[in-house]
Amino acid sequence: MAKQMLIDAYRGKKTVKPPWVPYAGVHCAFLINEPADKMLQDPELLAKGVVHTAKRYNADGIPLVFDLSVEANSVGCELKWWEDNVPSVKNHPCSDKTPAEAGLQLPTKDSGRWSVLYEAARIAKPQLDELDCVLMGLYCGPLTLASHLAGVRIFTDVYKHPEFADEVCKFAGEIGNLAAGFYAEMGCEIIAIVDPVASQIKSETFKRYVTPHCQAGIKTIHDAGMTSSFFICGDATKVMTDVCTIGTHGFAIDEQMNMNFIRDLALKHKVGFGGNLKLTLALSLGLLSPREDAIVSLAAGGQHGYTFAPG
């Protein structure tokens, strides 16, 4: 395991070999024979799952959680829990009013599940340091968090009610900035903004509602001396240049993107890149050979800013 190699790759630098990150998430619960909902609410189990998974997969870095409901939950969204999946957001407090009108308050370390994450990080961090494995903090990006707050109407509001969308996304960005600070305080040396729904919008919408509301969080990460990334899912082709220029040290994508295209774009913009192993087609369903898929990814990714990881 090699922390510095992973940090170098995330920052777009050359490495002697590609570092490796399993974005394990609730798979950690599976590996320790616990239900996901139980693990995510119990700091000791969460730390146990993360450390066990890091060892099992010989990881160079591992996220504390990959759960985009944490921030929404910390400002009042209710959750539906699943034994074999991450929780989903059940209600949208801004479905008919702005965050101010809904009386939403910015979260503190005691809001929602932040105290669980702080305690889990306190337990896991020294064990991961011992393994030379980076503890990573992942927080919900502004548009996905705005969707949690306002519901699917946000995708209509960005065109029809831009002032309302501005207010919700601005509030989401403020929450994200606090989350970035929380993860920095936990000692997460890589902190990523995860905004999966940002692939489902046009480039101009991304520039107005995503880019500006990531800036405070990115500054918080960089001011703390940590490494930043932006994770996006799905067919993000139309916004990839915006992702490369958002201001983070790097980005990660999923299995739907072409790795040669992504590598060339990342090298052009001098940022790190990762992801793309075929999570469903190879690793989950076995329709493609996971081994051959890995070889194809490694060959395309190279050793310049590339992190080997599932997409």
Added chain:
Amino acid sequence: MADKLNIDVVTLDSVQCAACGYMMESIAALPDDVQEVIDYTEWSIKNKDGIGKFMELGVKVLPSICIERDVVFPSIIPQYEELIDEMAKRAPTDAMKERIASLRDVGFQFDKIQENLAKAGAGMATRVDSTVKK
């Protein structure tokens, strides 16, 4: 079924993937009058039924919304009016077309989302050995 408009939402998994979740919600948050005339299902490609539907409909990217077997919203979460227009365009009868089009100014309705998602089987067939209940 000629008395219902059929919608298939092909996803990775609407619980795990936020984009998939909001694709599903865009249908589940349609107002009651629209819910009465549509029949919709989540097809997660984590199971064989979902892969079959992915191939059958010619879906290229996830998530995608298909209306009456046309891939209408590939990797774009639709605006309310876009959804209404595309549904009205493909309504099997003139009466349904008029009914759907008349709801263009109503907007999303958020009080029955969980109930509607459950009816569509959202998040219920996301394991490799799951089958999609139609």
